[in-house]
Amino acid sequence: MGNTILEIKNVQKIFHTGDKDVEAIRNVNFNVEEGEFISIIGASGCGKTTLLRLIAGLEKKYGGDILLDGKRVEKAGLDRGVIFQDHRLLPWLTVEENLILGLEGKKEELREQVNIYLKKVDLENFEKVYPGQLSGGMAQRVSIARALMRHPRILLLDEPLGALDALTRMNMQTEIGRIREEEKTTMIMVTHDIDEAIYLGDRVVVMKPRPAEVDQIINIEIPRPRLRSGEDFAFYRNSIINIFNHSIMDYAI
Ligand SMILES: Nc1ncnc2c1ncn2[C@@H]1O[C@H](COP(=O)(O)OP(=O)(O)OP(=O)(O)O)[C@@H](O)[C@H]1O
Ligand SMILES: [Mg+2]
Structure with missing residues (x-):
């Protein structure tokens, strides 16, 4: 690790649909290091898939810059693998x-x-x-x-385990962790599952409700292999739940 592979700088995405505009992503900034596993978590509709699609080059018009190995992402390419919720x-x-x-x-x-x-x-x-x-x-x-x-230089995973039962899902998380150790592929995974985000992530990017902005980025400093039942795991789980509780309250005001 140490080399920056992906830079996401002031990224903004507005969808123009009919007579109204939907601001899906407001101002997202973070970098990804080579070999890193980034989990992205946030409320439904906050713009996570949109962000992955932008990185994948599947949405062409956007504000700001997404730089992969220093080059602005403007189209899809084999250097980015994408895995969706359904296997396709x-x-x-x-x-x-x-x-x-x-x-x-x-x-x-x-x-x-x-x-x-x-x-x-x-x-x-x-x-x-x-x-x-x-x-x-x-x-x-x-x-x-x-x-x-x-x-791929980067593997982008959009809720890849969302359709699976809890037990299979846990086994698959272990498997993805193992594959990542073997292949050293940089991965960015969107998930709704806090435990999954912590279990796999070197860092967890917590998004605010729509339009997506980064709320906090949390370094997960639990040695691998990780135990979901450990005290340190519970600490991170509570921290993330607290961030959500606060942002929901802010949102309601
Ligand atoms: N092609 C599109 N045209 C218009 N609006 C869109 C389009 N794609 C996404 N949006 C809007 O952008 C916002 C973010 O959608 P997105 O799918 O990125 O959310 P998400 O965080 O992935 O949600 P979920 O967790 O439910 O998958 C939503 O309000 C959605 O309606
Ligand atoms: Mg989505």
Whole structure:
């Protein structure tokens, strides 16, 4: 760590819809270091997805600057992988076909990559299966493998575990943490789940209600592997809950 990979400077986004404008993001500023895991948490509708879409280059017009390796983000690119709440695998292709879609290289080499990455997400021997035959957690793991196989500079995750039951979700958090240790990929994950944000994050960015502004950025100084039942974990959980309580009160006034 130490190198800044992403700079988010005075970022603003206004959607022009019909006769009214929606200010989704007001003035967001933070940097991301190479290899860092950033969790973003905030109320529904506050602009988290919009921010990720901006970083991904999926929304083109915005104010301020998003600099990836010093270059302003203006369009989508393979240097950014995106994982959404739903897995978005193509149902008519097998797992293997989904994984190699759009990649160039010799067939045997691609197959080898498929095996390596399926192993990383604990899905060895699932290459010939269709997405419809997988559980939600398994399909989401395939989409993580698909993103990692493209070696993105940054992996952007928008509530990737939102559709999973609590137990699968916890297992998947552990798995994402393990993959991140192995791959050292810089990751930015949006979540609604405070524990998930703390469990995975080096830092947690807490957003204010709409329009999105950064409320606080919290360094999570718990050694890994982290225990969700630890006292230090409870301390961070309470701190974040307190930030939300205050911002809800401010909002109501
Ligand atoms: N394409 C769009 N056109 C118009 N308004 C939009 C568009 N996309 C998002 N918005 C508005 O911007 C605001 C932020 O939306 P966004 O989806 O970023 O919120 P979010 O924090 O991801 O919410 P959630 O936690 O529910 O996913 C909302 O008021 C939303 O209605
Ligand atoms: Mg969202």
